[in-house]
Amino acid sequence: MIWAELKKLKRHYLLPLSIGVVVLSSLLALFQLTGAANSVVGYLPLTDGILWNNITLTFPFLITFFGSYLMNREYSEDTLKNNLIVPVSYSKLKFAKIAITVFATFLFIAVSFLCSIVFALVLQYPFNLADIGIAFWKLLVTGISCLIAVMPIIAFFL
């Protein structure tokens, strides 16, 4: 079922669009950091900015949208009936889509983390392995926390 759900996303704009949103959010954090007067610049402040944008702007909306879109497309594209008579139970279908949403969340966290590394390299901010470890850990925990926070919306209201 997971394979089927991943295949359904082939050539679909949902995943590239979501990754694009995460990148833009990270870019916004960079602009906020460099644009503000008297701001402390560096790798960790950059990751803090990315983290803050993830929590307040991007992740709650994006994860909810991603998960709910996966389920809703079965109705909008009228494919639910084909799935139900396979048979694939509605609850299993929903579970598979939630699983994909979880994978997608980790992907968004990874993209955020990658953006922080790339921006730091481009702007030549000094950082070390410890800083990378701290940044990754923060992004991971906050990303998972956002996922848990919005999961009831995806699971119970769809």
Place this chain on the structure above:
Amino acid sequence: MNDFVIETKQLTKIYGEQTAVSKVNLHVKKGRIYGLLGRNGAGKTTIMKMVLGLTSITSGEVQLFGKNIRGQEKRIYPRIGAIIETPGFYPNLTGTENLEIFAKLRGTSRPDAVKNALEVVGLPYKDKKLFSKYSLGMKQRLGIANAIMHDPELLILDEPINGLDPIGIAEIRKFLQDLSKERGKTILISSHILSEIDLLADDIGIIHEGNLLEESSMDELRKKNQKYVLFRVSSTATAARILEQKCGGVKYRIEDDNVMRIYDMDIDLSMVNQAFIFCYAVESSSPIDFIVSMQSAFYNGKSRTHGNGGECAELGTASISLYPFSYWDGNCVHGIVGIYLSETGGVMR
């Protein structure tokens, strides 16, 4: 042993105040094509959805393969292939990719199942055309391919020829007939096109405004709705013999000892009447007007006033009466005639 693959008992579906399907008792026999015929909005799709468990049943029961589908989905669904309304597939994938997803979900073991199914419906295998670019006919074909891919025992097809060109319709019709006749598949097909159901179905259910008006085999339905002339005679066995002797090859059916029907509307009814008159007594049925030549009967001046006010004439051993509402124009009788023939000298009807 239950020969019905699909059986519904008092199946009813009510949406709010509207009754979409009302107490439908459907019987789909194994190995036959059952045509569900009705207008748009008659309830055909709703019945199919209830049969498949895609929509809840307000009251009544559905049995598939002798079992209730609830709780038996994993056993029953793999034996069914279905198209309900317009086929729904993922627009960002090709036809092949769509079918591969459902083949994988079904656990279809045959590696060439997708390829074979696409071949049957005339769609290319592993092409690059996305489903979003498919025409209506191609979408319909893909839906049929999805339904037949896993070689199901039962096919439930909701207007499968919708959007197909005449050649495509003929191809699908032939394919479905082969599936039923040669491979013993059971097919429930719905349509609002009379000619298609007539060509395809073995049994028919006519549905109107949620009610199943008629359910019978196509042969029975054709017989029931054929035009015929009804003859009420003293002996149908003798009348049949006369018919075969005098008018060989006429299609008729004996209802009982005194009633027979002639289905051949091209036949000369006066010839039939004359054949009956000169051999045995017949009593013509009241709705039929016919012209009988009575020249010999009335020229010999043997007419007399009938008790009911009409005129009566002798013709050999036949006594022929004209009722008051019929008339003699000097050559022919027009109207209803009572004809009495006595073999032994007495009057016999």
